[in-house]
Amino acid sequence: MADILKDSPIKAVQVEALVVMKLVNHAAKTFPTVSTGALVGMESSKQPGLLEITSCFPFPTIDVPTTDSHQQDSAANIAAAAPRAKANVAYQNEMIKFLREVNVDANNVGWYTSASMGNFVNMNTIENQFFYQKEPNERTVALVHDVSRSSQGSLSLRAYRLSPAFITAFKESKFTTESLQKSGLRYQDILVDIPVTVHNSHLLTSLLHQLPSDAPKEELSFPPNLAALQQDPNTPQPPFFPNYDSLDLAIDPFLEKTCDLLLESIENHHTELNNHSYYQRSLAREQTKITAWQQKRKAENAARTASKQPLLPEDEWQRLFKLPQEPSRLETMLNSRQVEQYARQVDQFTAGISTKMFAVKSNLLPGE
Template sequence: MSFATQAAASDGAKKPQEPKAPVKAVELDGGAALKIMKHCADAAPGSATGQLLGLDIGASLDVTACFPFPKVTADDQYDPDGSFAAEEGAAYQLDMMRCLREINVDSNIVGWYQSTYLGTFYNEELIATFLSYSESLQRCVCVAYDPTYAEQGVCALKALKLSEKFIEAYKNGNGELTVEQIHEKGLKWNDVVVEVPLTIRNSALATAVMGELMRDKDVTLNDTDYERLDLSTAPFVEENMKLLGECMEDFANEQQRVAYYQRNMQRYQSQHAHWLHKRRQENARRRAAGEDLLPEEDPNYKAPQPPSRLENFLITNQVAEHVTHLENFTKKTSAKLDLVTALGK
């Protein structure tokens, strides 16, 4: 369990007060975005996570500040490359929020951020963290940043949330996503984690400073940048294909689990029907002899539990994420290849 989940559980004493409209947009402050990018890039290839602070305004979440979750070594000393803290981390979180409040920085928790590798964030830990936060916050988001994806010249920030339909179905199923709940709520694989439109916003002062820095830089900006024609995307595509293959293996394993459950269910139904037929024959004989009837419910027979479909949905989301990455980059590579070919001719 990550520290983000532990931090959410530590605030679980506070309950949501009144229903609110779902989050429709996220506005991320430019300074907070730079902090997230730097923390995740410095921690790569390891993981990084931190707290998002801001304001819950209307249908949008305004993220104005953030801070990283601490990591400590065995001797309780802070270490960026150490393991996630537990009790020390909770105290650190409270101290950070107290200090930020003293300097008039928004100290309201609106979610958390985390680093990813090639979009591999669709897992049960993400769902567990969201559910932990939902115990104290009705509306929260996770901002995911992929340093590897950002190296390809793409803004790799994504704002994610759980859909209301999935939360209701998951809670009604007592922590399991069964086939009955899926059919009842009309859930699809892309109804579990949904992406929220994210906008990076700078203050007027920051915009003015950037305008001043860009003054008299037109000549430099118009210089030819031949690195834009770089076609070496093979490592990125290769890693995506490798992860996509692993996802397909996981998907096949999930299908085998479902097939195994169906076989067990058929065996159970056949055995139960045979037992019920014998019991009814025995009751017919007892009824003719005037004896007491035996119950037609056998407590020794227990139907096998159906597997949760959540893992299947998460794997499908992960496959779609890798396919989207491959599609975007192969389109760009094809355009560069056509341009380089035309220049060569």
């Protein structure tokens, strides 16, 4: 990952806190539908390679009747493909023109999207980022906000770019086995993870430090001793202060859902492998037929040579036989990258749960 990041013109992303609040608010309002929008900012002049995102605005939504599942899927696809739609490109240019008039950073630096359970590695994400990244001298990123992960208590905001090797392969639409072996492109090389930091202005930071806490509404208990009375109420509790919530043995529902999605992605991956195996079997059958035909034609030509007759062409097999076309391996690569994303999420959540399960193992399995 460090080698891929070294080739990227953007080494880090700095997002203003106001942009984060707008993005989170937009994603929460449209959940579970995907929310997308444009990012505005500029590259830092003091620190080359640092992309500063100072503003954002959502793309307009298209109301589609949701009477059945097919129309719901079409509405989701329209929302996910909004960043590269022609109408939204014109809308984005118009908005940037208005922002320039009010002295706001008016450089397009990418787009943002919401995700659920880390499910964002798909063709819509790839095509949207390729639409932004194909321009010369571009400085664009894709911000991904995971709504489900953020609901667990920690903000999930990641920035991604397509790697140069994947951009080259995507332009040529060459995702065959031979081309992937020559280029050495792997599923780990599709997306480049860019470090993200949230930035607050100095005025906002000073305001946060000066915000007074609300006065308690319930009756306060008397301090047990003089030391407790003299202790600063803002002093945090010692690290070994008992927290009984951590003893809850219930498995996190986020982990359960992530495991279900992981199994589904693995099944899709096996389906793609079966399709490729069917292609290989079909290719082997056709090549066997071609070999038999060529041997037969050579024998005929040998007999014709002996009888001094004109020879028959030996390249007619190209007209008589049609080799099957190899399916693109792009879907397989995206599936593999999505499986890796789910596996990382499972790994982050299983550490604490596994510890509690081992602690109470004797109670769960009394026979052992």
